[in-house]
Amino acid sequence: MSTIERGVSPSLPAAFEALEMFLEEWGDLETEDERYQLRRRKSLEDLKLFYDAVTPRLEDVFRHLDQFEYGPLPRAEQGLFRLALGLAEVAQAVEVIGHPSVPTTSAQHTIQISRPRSLK
Amino acid sequence: MNGFTRIPESRWLRSRDLKLEESSVPASFYTSQEQFELEREQVFRRAWLSVARVEELPNAGDFVNLDILTLKAKLILVRGDDGEVRGFHNSCAHRGVMVVQKEKGNAAQFRCPYHAWVYGTDGKLRTIPGADMFPDVKCGHDGLPPVHTGIWNGFIFVNFAKEPEESLEEFLGEAGVLFSDLPFEDYNHELRLPQPLATNWKHISNAFTEGYHLGFLHKNSLPFVFDRENPLTDYPTVRFMGRHSANITGANSKWQPTKPVMRFALETGFAADAELEPAGKKLMDHPAINPDRIDPIMEEAINIFPNTQIQVLHNGYLWYQYWPSGPNEMLWDVRLFLDRAPHSFRTEFAEASYVAAIRDVMAEDSSMGELQQQGLISGGLERVKYGENEFMLRHFAQTLTNYIEGKV
Numbered sequence: 001m002s003t004i005e006r007g008v009s010p011s012l013p014a015a016f017e018a019l020e021m022f023l024e025e026w027g028d029l030e031t032e033d034e035r036y037q038l039r040r041r042k043s044l045e046d047l048k049l050f051y052d053a054v055t056p057r058l059e060d061v062f063r064h065l066d067q068f069e070y071g072p073l074p075r076a077e078q079g080l081f082r083l084a085l086g087l088a089e090v091a092q093a094v095e096v097i098g099h100p101s102v103p104t105t106s107a108q109h110t111i112q113i114s115r116p117r118s119l120k
Numbered sequence: 121m122n123g124f125t126r127i128p129e130s131r132w133l134r135s136r137d138l139k140l141e142e143s144s145v146p147a148s149f150y151t152s153q154e155q156f157e158l159e160r161e162q163v164f165r166r167a168w169l170s171v172a173r174v175e176e177l178p179n180a181g182d183f184v185n186l187d188i189l190t191l192k193a194k195l196i197l198v199r200g201d202d203g204e205v206r207g208f209h210n211s212c213a214h215r216g217v218m219v220v221q222k223e224k225g226n227a228a229q230f231r232c233p234y235h236a237w238v239y240g241t242d243g244k245l246r247t248i249p250g251a252d253m254f255p256d257v258k259c260g261h262d263g264l265p266p267v268h269t270g271i272w273n274g275f276i277f278v279n280f281a282k283e284p285e286e287s288l289e290e291f292l293g294e295a296g297v298l299f300s301d302l303p304f305e306d307y308n309h310e311l312r313l314p315q316p317l318a319t320n321w322k323h324i325s326n327a328f329t330e331g332y333h334l335g336f337l338h339k340n341s342l343p344f345v346f347d348r349e350n351p352l353t354d355y356p357t358v359r360f361m362g363r364h365s366a367n368i369t370g371a372n373s374k375w376q377p378t379k380p381v382m383r384f385a386l387e388t389g390f391a392a393d394a395e396l397e398p399a400g401k402k403l404m405d406h407p408a409i410n411p412d413r414i415d416p417i418m419e420e421a422i423n424i425f426p427n428t429q430i431q432v433l434h435n436g437y438l439w440y441q442y443w444p445s446g447p448n449e450m451l452w453d454v455r456l457f458l459d460r461a462p463h464s465f466r467t468e469f470a471e472a473s474y475v476a477a478i479r480d481v482m483a484e485d486s487s488m489g490e491l492q493q494q495g496l497i498s499g500g501l502e503r504v505k506y507g508e509n510e511f512m513l514r515h516f517a518q519t520l521t522n523y524i525e526g527k528v
Binding site for chain 2: 065
């Protein structure tokens with residue numbers, strides 16, 4: 001039984017409904033550091049749930065996004081893309097480090113990344 | 121021990137081959153305030169230091185406002201109407217106020233907010249309200265205190281000595297000649313990752329001049345480097361050029377990406393981009409880089425004494441500057457230059473994966489630097505050991521000490 005009203009709560013394009021449970025946490029994050037900090041706050045088990053759900057859909061996600069010109073996306077597609085960008089962080093934890101983040105870093109570890117001469 | 125050091129086929133280079141016999145330094149080399157002050161006054165205030173790229177100042181009047189942490193210097197770099205890049209202390213000739221507050225921009229002139237003294241982009245005073253109050257100050261002559269500035273292959277260097285002991289060309293020597301036309305200017309998509317760290321700057325410098333830790337600390341984060349046949353990840357090529365040097369990190373020819381997201385990112389991003397026309401001349405293909413054409417390699421790092429490392433990568437370059445502000449604090453200023461900005465959602469995803477990956481590698485290194493410093497401050501370890509395979513650390517410690525003592 002769902003009380004979620006479409007158009008008000010976050011939603012994903014058709015065929016990606018199964019990933020909607022991750023939108024609330026990952027859908028609004030705009031920067032690498034925000035995604036990195038969320039990744040660090042979560043347990044590896046939680047990150048694995050996300051990884052196992054999104055990874056098999058990665059090619060589908062980009063085949064869907066390929067239909068859009070590179071630039072601002074409609075809200076649903078933007079949410080989908082942000083899940084993929086979240087996976088870029090989560091995969092580091094699950095595939096590479098084996099911990100939410102490098103275990104020897106301090107709790108405050110952060111790197112503010114800027115793009116001073118980006119062509120974007 | 122200058123020049124090109126070819127590794128004999130049967131074994132790797134060792135400290136003894138280079139007659140670098142000093143196998144340890146006192147812990148105080150990394151922890152003492154006295155050592156830091158020597159470095160600040162006898163190295164950072166004497167040597168040429170890389171601080172900016174010419175692409176940051178393309179037009180007359182373009183300026184950048186830099187904080188040179190080690191010297192607490194507030195530096196303005198500005199391109200004048202004559203096309204010259206000049207450096208100045210950001211300090212009004214009147215009573216010292218920082219004249220320029222903006223981080224960067226374009227200006228026809230600089231006006232002090234306090235008493236409206238006005239300077240040209242050549243740093244010279246143009247007007248003083250009530251100039252007859254200052255009969256000894258001459259417009260067109262006096263101005264912002266100058267800092268010596270030089271350009272090498274697009275890198276803007278500064279020298280804070282009153283009179284530099286050497287020109288920039290002399291300071292760079294053979295390394296400056298060898299790498300003078302590497303096409304850095306073709307890489308203009310910049311990502312900046314500045315990292316303030318609670319460690320001694322030399323630990324971070326050291327980490328990028330020994331391969332020994334790569335197969336251990338970065339076993340998982342740099343899986344394409346570790347090679348069973350090179351278990352201590354010795355550098356296949358090392359070059360010494362006076363106080364400067366270069367080191368190649370090899371790669372494992374048998375490595376294939378097996379993890380799904382990493383593989384997807386590589387295939388959808390870099391492999392796809394490799395099919396496109398290159399955005400410029402390739403740094404990695406330049407004859408001065410990897411002269412033995414060792415294949416595959418991860419990178420060749422160029423170490424410019426005292427605090428610069430430029431790593432030539434397949435897709436761009438990394439430019440590290442190490443700025444100590446005390447024995448236990450530093451800024452690791454990391455600038456990554458890639459040949460193109462993301463141009464699709466796929467390449468943006470690939471860049472996000474790449475940035476996450478290098479951030480984690482750097483987090484491993486920086487955390488070791490911080491733990492190392494805490495361990496040394498603890499006070500039990502009297503000497504820090506440099507192995508037969510850590511000859512670049514021996515070379516750097518010796519070069520630094522000699523430079524402090526005025527011997528190089």
